Amino acid sequence: MSGAAPLAEFKVGVDNVIFSVDPEQQRLFVLLIKRLHPPCQHQWSPPGTLVRHGESLEAAARRILQEKIKVHNLYLEQLYTFGAPGSDRASAPHRYLSVSYFALVRREAAELITREGGMTAWFSVPSLPTLAFDHHNILNYGLRRLRNKLEYSPIAFEVLPDVFTLNEVYQLYCTVLGENFADYSNFRARLLKLGILQDTGVKASRGAGRPASLYRFDAIAFEPLRHKPLVFV
Amino acid sequence: MSGAAPLAEFKVGVDNVIFSVDPEQQRLFVLLIKRLHPPCQHQWSPPGTLVRHGESLEAAARRILQEKIKVHNLYLEQLYTFGAPGSDRASAPHRYLSVSYFALVRREAAELITREGGMTAWFSVPSLPTLAFDHHNILNYGLRRLRNKLEYSPIAFEVLPDVFTLNEVYQLYCTVLGENFADYSNFRARLLKLGILQDTGVKASRGAGRPASLYRFDAIAFEPLRHKPLVFV
DNA sequence: ACAAAAGTGTTGACCATACACCCATGC
DNA sequence: GCATGGGTGTATGGTCAACACTTTTGT
Numbered sequence: 037m038s039g040a041a042p043l044a045e046f047k048v049g050v051d052n053v054i055f056s057v058d059p060e061q062q063r064l065f066v067l068l069i070k071r072l073h074p075p076c077q078h079q080w081s082p083p084g085t086l087v088r089h090g091e092s093l094e095a096a097a098r099r100i101l102q103e104k105i106k107v108h109n110l111y112l113e114q115l116y117t118f119g120a121p122g123s124d125r126a127s128a129p130h131r132y133l134s135v136s137y138f139a140l141v142r143r144e145a146a147e148l149i150t151r152e153g154g155m156t157a158w159f160s161v162p163s164l165p166t167l168a169f170d171h172h173n174i175l176n177y178g179l180r181r182l183r184n185k186l187e188y189s190p191i192a193f194e195v196l197p198d199v200f201t202l203n204e205v206y207q208l209y210c211t212v213l214g215e216n217f218a219d220y221s222n223f224r225a226r227l228l229k230l231g232i233l234q235d236t237g238v239k240a241s242r243g244a245g246r247p248a249s250l251y252r253f254d255a256i257a258f259e260p261l262r263h264k265p266l267v268f269v
Numbered sequence: 270m271s272g273a274a275p276l277a278e279f280k281v282g283v284d285n286v287i288f289s290v291d292p293e294q295q296r297l298f299v300l301l302i303k304r305l306h307p308p309c310q311h312q313w314s315p316p317g318t319l320v321r322h323g324e325s326l327e328a329a330a331r332r333i334l335q336e337k338i339k340v341h342n343l344y345l346e347q348l349y350t351f352g353a354p355g356s357d358r359a360s361a362p363h364r365y366l367s368v369s370y371f372a373l374v375r376r377e378a379a380e381l382i383t384r385e386g387g388m389t390a391w392f393s394v395p396s397l398p399t400l401a402f403d404h405h406n407i408l409n410y411g412l413r414r415l416r417n418k419l420e421y422s423p424i425a426f427e428v429l430p431d432v433f434t435l436n437e438v439y440q441l442y443c444t445v446l447g448e449n450f451a452d453y454s455n456f457r458a459r460l461l462k463l464g465i466l467q468d469t470g471v472k473a474s475r476g477a478g479r480p481a482s483l484y485r486f487d488a489i490a491f492e493p494l495r496h497k498p499l500v501f502v
Numbered sequence: 503a504c505a506a507a508a509g510t511g512t513t514g515a516c517c518a519t520a521c522a523c524c525c526a527t528g529c
Numbered sequence: 530g531c532a533t534g535g536g537t538g539t540a541t542g543g544t545c546a547a548c549a550c551t552t553t554t555g556t
Contacts, residue, residue, distance in 0.1 A: 043280065044321060046278070087276070092353050119368070121324065131322075221520090222519065224536080246525060434508090436507085451546080452548085457510095477507065479509075479552065479553035
């Protein structure tokens with residue numbers, strides 16, 4: 037406002053921590069790309085992009101996501117804004133500000149778009165390569181948020197297809213929170229008691245065994261619970 | 270990266286939603302300043318500032334906070350980054366990005382610094398004036414976050430003085446979460462059971478009635494619980 | 503002695519856990 | 530029939546809300 041405060045000029049980028057769950061393998065993956073140019077050439081990073089003129093932050097996040105994977109059901113949310121000066125990611129006159137987002141998809145529903153020879157890949161979360169810059173922090177932060185969100189908000193149902201079995205929900209939770217987060221029958225009982233799932237009546241046969249009921253997320257029933265404390269554990 | 274992507278240039282600002290609790294009055298306040306210059310002249314806003322060259326985001330947030338109030342114990346955390354294009358807060362060639370922070374202080378411990386004639390003031394949360402831009406959203410978002418944080422993380426103890434009575438904690442919670450969030454004796458029992466408060470043995474007489482024990486937050490005892498789910502309710 | 507504030511204890515309702523058990527289907 | 534996975538029930542222990550009660554101070 038007043039006289040001689042030397043303000044900073046910024047380039048603003050969006051970095052996307054994109055998680056995918058694979059209930060088959062019981063594993064959680066993160067999408068990383070290999071950096072083709074300096075700085076930090078040949079190191080891995082979550083996919084990022086600079087924000088374009090007239091483009092909202094979330095739009096930039098979605099744009100880059102769509103450049104890397106083709107997917108319909110996903111959850112996307114802003115994570116944190118990292119803006120320490122001197123991480124010198126931008127050319128000299130500008131400072132770089134990174135607004136990070138995290139996304140969750142199911143791996144089977146996410147088709148990887150590989151261009152220019154396989155520089156995009158899913159990495160299993162426990163076994164990650166070294167990452168450029170402070171991206172390890174971003175990623176850990178994203179992981180914490182993912183686990184928390186799963187416990188108290190219904191993001192699972194934004195990732196799952198329109199109808200799904202309770203076991204699919206359970207597998208998703210197991211994959212993210214670890215096998216022993218809860219007994220299946222208790223998980224099931226809690227989930228149903230919330231009253232936000234409709235039984236469609238339709239049965240789904242997955243190979244051998246008794247066919248499972250297909251459920252649908254009931255957004256209307258959930259609405260009153262929206263801002264209440266909830267436990268999906 | 271590639272050819273003709275028209276990138277945006279940004280000025281980055283920090284906007285601070287500063288809450289103060291007044292257990293005496295049982296009220297929650299927000300610090301607002303009256304805008305002296307266009308745009309939105311004469312409207313109220315949370316205090317904000319543009320980020321200076323070489324200054325981190327959090328440093329900018331602390332700088333502006335210190336310009337407005339003098340306080341020792343406070344809690345400060347990044348809230349959200351708002352960056353929709355076309356909210357035209359900045360001069361033409363630049364887009365404006367607002368990284369919001371929220372802070373919590375006790376009102377008795379926060380001395381207001383008034384300069385140039387009373388353009389800074391605490392507003393009681395239920396009765397706010399109309400705010401400039403989308404600041405109403407920022408504020409509501411901050412309030413939600415404050416209430417959540419109080420329930421599952423020990424931010425209260427960063428705001429309270431080094432030693433405090435359990436009643437002071439309770440009053441703080443009441444003021445933020447509403448009178449009827451919990452019975453005092455139950456709150457007390459839960460809090461003590463967590464084992465993160467040390468009884469100093471010292472008693473404090475607050476006028477009539479039995480003197481209260483003074484407690485101290487035990488950071489070492491809390492450390493192992495740091496990332497575990499907790500309920501302070 | 504009495505009021506005021508701090509601190510303790512009790513009880514019934516509810517909820518989570520662990521586990522055993524029943525049901526429907528493929529082979 | 531029997532293995533496989535889906536779905537239901539129950540006993541135990543713990544936790545929580547509500548409220549009555551005791552203790553220690555000021556006046």
